[in-house]
Amino acid sequence: MTRDDAEIFLARRYLAKGFLDDAFRLFMGHPAEFSPDDWAALRDRLLERGRVTDAVTVCRVADVPLPREEILSLGDQYLARADIDRAIDLYEMGEADPTRWEKVVDRLIELPDRLPQARTIAEKHLSVPQPREAEKPRLVKIVK
Numbered sequence: 001m002t003r004d005d006a007e008i009f010l011a012r013r014y015l016a017k018g019f020l021d022d023a024f025r026l027f028m029g030h031p032a033e034f035s036p037d038d039w040a041a042l043r044d045r046l047l048e049r050g051r052v053t054d055a056v057t058v059c060r061v062a063d064v065p066l067p068r069e070e071i072l073s074l075g076d077q078y079l080a081r082a083d084i085d086r087a088i089d090l091y092e093m094g095e096a097d098p099t100r101w102e103k104v105v106d107r108l109i110e111l112p113d114r115l116p117q118a119r120t121i122a123e124k125h126l127s128v129p130q131p132r133e134a135e136k137p138r139l140v141k142i143v144k
Contacts, residue, residue: 008033015042024054031061039064050074056093068094079103084114088121101125 001009011026011034020042027034027042039062046055047070059066075090079100084107091100101121108118 004030004033012038015045018045020045020049020051020054024058027058028061034062036062036064043067047071047074052090052093066094072096072100075100079107082107084108096125098126 007026008030011023011030014020014023014026015038023042024046027039039058043055043058043062043064044067046052046058047067052071052074056066058064071090071094075087075094075096078084078090079087084104088104091104105118105122105126108114108121
């Protein structure tokens with residue numbers, strides 16, 4: 001067994017045993033050597049431990065799908081516990097729908113010092129794009 005083969009074997013064992021830091025380091029050292037199933041397993045284990053940022057990194061490096069609904073569900077849990085900042089981070093990663101953003105704004109407006117942040121989120125995630133002048137319908141007066 002070559003050194004690279006040994007490291008790949010060890011990475012899979014670390015993952016199986018739950019030593020995610022070591023597995024993550026070895027996976028990142030040899031990204032092309034692992035199958036999409038290996039990467040998906042690492043992503044899932046990282047998410048189980050709440051390591052969303054590392055899971056997103058795995059998805060980007062390995063080109064495995066980001067589990068959007070899982071991330072949004074975690075965001076919902078954080079919002080329910082009033083950890084608004086963490087919920088916002090997760091909603092941005094998971095590209096949350098307007099309904100979720102409305103709930104964030106509702107929580108933020110309950111806190112007077114967070115009004116500017118509520119306004120920013122409303123502008124960014126809830127505003128309907130206004131038609132430009134060229135796209136606005138023109139009113140035409142009919143003259144006989």
